[in-house]
Amino acid sequence: MKKTKSFMSNIIIFGIKYKIKYVNLLSDNYLGWFKPIEQEILIEHTLKGDKRMKTLIHEIGHGVFHTTGLNQTSIGYDLQEIIVENIAQAIVQNFDIKPKK
Ligand SMILES: [Zn+2]
Numbered sequence: 001m002k003k004t005k006s007f008m009s010n011i012i013i014f015g016i017k018y019k020i021k022y023v024n025l026l027s028d029n030y031l032g033w034f035k036p037i038e039q040e041i042l043i044e045h046t047l048k049g050d051k052r053m054k055t056l057i058h059e060i061g062h063g064v065f066h067t068t069g070l071n072q073t074s075i076g077y078d079l080q081e082i083i084v085e086n087i088a089q090a091i092v093q094n095f096d097i098k099p100k101k
Helices: 049-068 077-094
Strands: 010-013 016-023 032-035 040-044
Touching: 010 049, 016 049, 032 049, 040 049, 049 077
Parallel strands: 016 040
Antiparallel strands: 010 016, 032 040
């Protein structure tokens, strides 16, 4: 059987490389998980298309908050969630995004 290439296996946020792993997160009620210490982004493996891209952009948003120190400010986690989710939603509603080669 031919092995299918995964969608994206790495992403770079401000020069830091994060490995993207497609795993079962639904059982823990997550779609994505930004893990800065492990330098990983976990994405629920059943997500496809816009839902997968929206989740990836959402987690990149968390990466931006982490890398820039915004998560050390008075912006709480709940507000961070609203910001990253709505930016991700607006981007996927308006653009067809594909990974750079
Ligand atoms: Zn989030």
